[in-house]
Amino acid sequence: MELRLISDNGLSTACVSASDTLFGREYNEALVHQVITAYLANARSGNRAQKGRSDVTKSTRKPWRQKGTGRARAGMASSPLWRGGGRIFPSSPEENFSHKVNRKMYRAGMSAILSQLVRESRLSVVEDFIVDSPKTKLLSQKLKDMGLGKVMIITDNVDENLYLSSRNLSNVMVVEVGHTDPVSLLRFENVLMTQGAVTKIEEMLA
Numbered sequence: 001m002e003l004r005l006i007s008d009n010g011l012s013t014a015c016v017s018a019s020d021t022l023f024g025r026e027y028n029e030a031l032v033h034q035v036i037t038a039y040l041a042n043a044r045s046g047n048r049a050q051k052g053r054s055d056v057t058k059s060t061r062k063p064w065r066q067k068g069t070g071r072a073r074a075g076m077a078s079s080p081l082w083r084g085g086g087r088i089f090p091s092s093p094e095e096n097f098s099h100k101v102n103r104k105m106y107r108a109g110m111s112a113i114l115s116q117l118v119r120e121s122r123l124s125v126v127e128d129f130i131v132d133s134p135k136t137k138l139l140s141q142k143l144k145d146m147g148l149g150k151v152m153i154i155t156d157n158v159d160e161n162l163y164l165s166s167r168n169l170s171n172v173m174v175v176e177v178g179h180t181d182p183v184s185l186l187r188f189e190n191v192l193m194t195q196g197a198v199t200k201i202e203e204m205l206a
Helices: 031-043 103-119 137-143 160-166 182-189 195-204
Strands: 002-006 012-017 123-126 149-153 172-176 190-194
Touching: 031 103, 031 182, 103 123, 103 182, 123 195, 137 160, 149 160, 149 182, 149 195, 160 172, 190 195
Parallel strands: 002 123, 123 190, 149 172, 149 190
Antiparallel strands: 002 012
């Protein structure tokens, strides 16, 4: 598999050999959907909490007598049928939203996403990507010269200047290979990887 190697002005200068297993896989929509759903579900903190009828601060006195009023019988004001009463099946902070995805499935899903990015010409490779000083303007101009707008930059080792320069750019995300996730790969219009990152991600997902 050949990946497009671009220069600082965005022109394609050469090609880089890459793994066919990682960058030449067919797109499996069902698998990608499962991987992304599991990733988003596992990111949920599960910190919401609701009160049941035993947790609501209400009087336990019977609102009215059982018979003779013409109204429906009622036991106490904390009933889930009443406004202000407890929930029937309250959510608890211990609720578990996690989905299990096998390692082979995750690797196959990531490979399918990367392969689709290559087919759509949304993934490019650079020899190295550095910024001389931690200035947002420098990084913004460099990406503009390369013809990249909303871009995810994946490097084998995040340089401090690059990280500091990207923090104020909402359309730019800089991550190391180990922090690459399937949602960000699909969310950004372009993905820019260094040659070192390509080698590392091949080792990770081999």
